[in-house]
Amino acid sequence: MKKVLIIGGAGFIGFHLAKKLLLHFRVDMIDNFSRSIKDKDLRELLKKKNLKLINFDILKDQIKLDKLSKNYTYIFHLAAIVGAKNVLNAPYNVLTKNIELLKRAINIGKKQNKLKRFIFTSSSEVYYGTLKNYGLKFPTKENTKLSTLNLSDKRGTYMLSKIYGEAMCRLSNLPFTILRPHNFYGPRMGQSHVIPELFKKVYFSKKKFVSVFSPDHRRNFCYIDDGINFILLLIKNQKSLGGTFNIGSNKKDISIKDLTKIIIKLCNKKIKIKKENDMLNSPKRRLPDVSKAIGLTKYKFQYSLEDGLNETFQWYKKNVFNNNKILNSYN
Numbered sequence: 043m044k045k046v047l048i049i050g051g052a053g054f055i056g057f058h059l060a061k062k063l064l065l066h067f068r069v070d071m072i073d074n075f076s077r078s079i080k081d082k083d084l085r086e087l088l089k090k091k092n093l094k095l096i097n098f099d100i101l102k103d104q105i106k107l108d109k110l111s112k113n114y115t116y117i118f119h120l121a122a123i124v125g126a127k128n129v130l131n132a133p134y135n136v137l138t139k140n141i142e143l144l145k146r147a148i149n150i151g152k153k154q155n156k157l158k159r160f161i162f163t164s165s166s167e168v169y170y171g172t173l174k175n176y177g178l179k180f181p182t183k184e185n186t187k188l189s190t191l192n193l194s195d196k197r198g199t200y201m202l203s204k205i206y207g208e209a210m211c212r213l214s215n216l217p218f219t220i221l222r223p224h225n226f227y228g229p230r231m232g233q234s235h236v237i238p239e240l241f242k243k244v245y246f247s248k249k250k251f252v253s254v255f256s257p258d259h260r261r262n263f264c265y266i267d268d269g270i271n272f273i274l275l276l277i278k279n280q281k282s283l284g285g286t287f288n289i290g291s292n293k294k295d296i297s298i299k300d301l302t303k304i305i306i307k308l309c310n311k312k313i314k315i316k317k318e319n320d321m322l323n324s325p326k327r328r329l330p331d332v333s334k335a336i337g338l339t340k341y342k343f344q345y346s347l348e349d350g351l352n353e354t355f356q357w358y359k360k361n362v363f364n365n366n367k368i369l370n371s372y373n
């Protein structure tokens with residue numbers, strides 16, 4: 043059986059990716075649980091004989107790094123310092139650690155005997171500087187010229203680390219593919235994202251209204267199963283070698299206000315939306331052009347936004363909202 047390594051495998055995307063890959067591969071996942079938890083779902087998955095969790099910090103433990111197999115066919119590098127809190131409180135860390143994490147991942151790649159693909163998850167955030175400086179075309183294509191912010195701006199650190207990371211992959215001599223995911227959502231995504239936060243607010247609301255920030259901002263949300271199936275089909279295609287691809291849903295974007303309306307309906311509540319201010323530095327709109335990846339894969343999306351949100355809600359209700367211990371520690 044061929045072997046796959048997922049660096050950052052216990053996180054949101056890594057977990058769902060591992061679940062699918064286990065059907066065909068032996069999977070090793072590295073994680074230090076800095077952002078994820080060994081919850082019931084992960085413990086259940088770890089019962090599979092072809093999955094191995096290697097629990098360590100790839101920035102710290104050189105001995106464990108040296109002991110890794112040299113026979114991975116695919117390496118997915120997902121580990122990163124992410125999230126608004128990190129960007130604002132520890133921007134220098136975001137910048138330097140993301141680069142160091144990728145450097146170590148590339149070095150693992152270089153030691154492999156028969157690596158077919160090194161996959162780097164960049165981000166939709168790479169377009170943020172262009173949006174701020176010049177405005178963006180929507181849907182946004184991968185060949186959009188990228189631009190930076192003022193280099194002292196903390197908000198730009200995550201974006202810079204991803205742009206620099208893309209260049210590192212391109213110059214690494216590895217057989218790489220770069221992915222730019224756009225707002226994946228689904229079970230086990232943590233709490234500090236717009237969808238689980240809105241579900242939490244609405245589900246627990248005892249008031250007649252729910253406060254919604256940036257109500258007119260627009261996003262394109264991609265249900266995790268669609269995101270993973272789309273990525274796997276793309277990676278299987280030889281023509282994705284050396285390419286950069288937006289990964290997101292092919293549906294239209296939706297305003298946060300309209301998203302909240304669906305969430306209120308799913309929670310079976312009768313409450314109104316109270317429009318609040320726009321969140322500082324939140325992009326007004328994100329909408330990827332995914333035609334490049336669809337052209338190669340002919341991928342057919344399976345989940346409507348309503349269906350994906352319902353799956354997400356059912357999971358959160360059962361595993362987080364009705365479990366005080368998890369609810370208080372989930373971030």
Ligand SMILES: NC(=O)c1ccc[n+]([C@@H]2O[C@H](COP(=O)([O-])OP(=O)(O)OC[C@H]3O[C@@H](n4cnc5c(N)ncnc54)[C@H](O)[C@@H]3O)[C@@H](O)[C@H]2O)c1
Nearest residue numbers: 050053054055073074076077078099100121122163165226
């Ligand atoms: N989720 C999205 O919609 C989205 C959008 C754009 C880009 N991305 C990118 O995709 C990747 C995965 O995203 P995610 O949502 O699964 O994030 P996540 O935070 O849920 O997963 C990342 C995992 O990496 C682990 N990790 C971090 N530092 C580590 C270290 N030093 N050693 C070992 N493990 C470490 C964390 O514990 C976590 O489990 C990230 O690089 C992110 O920037 C995600």
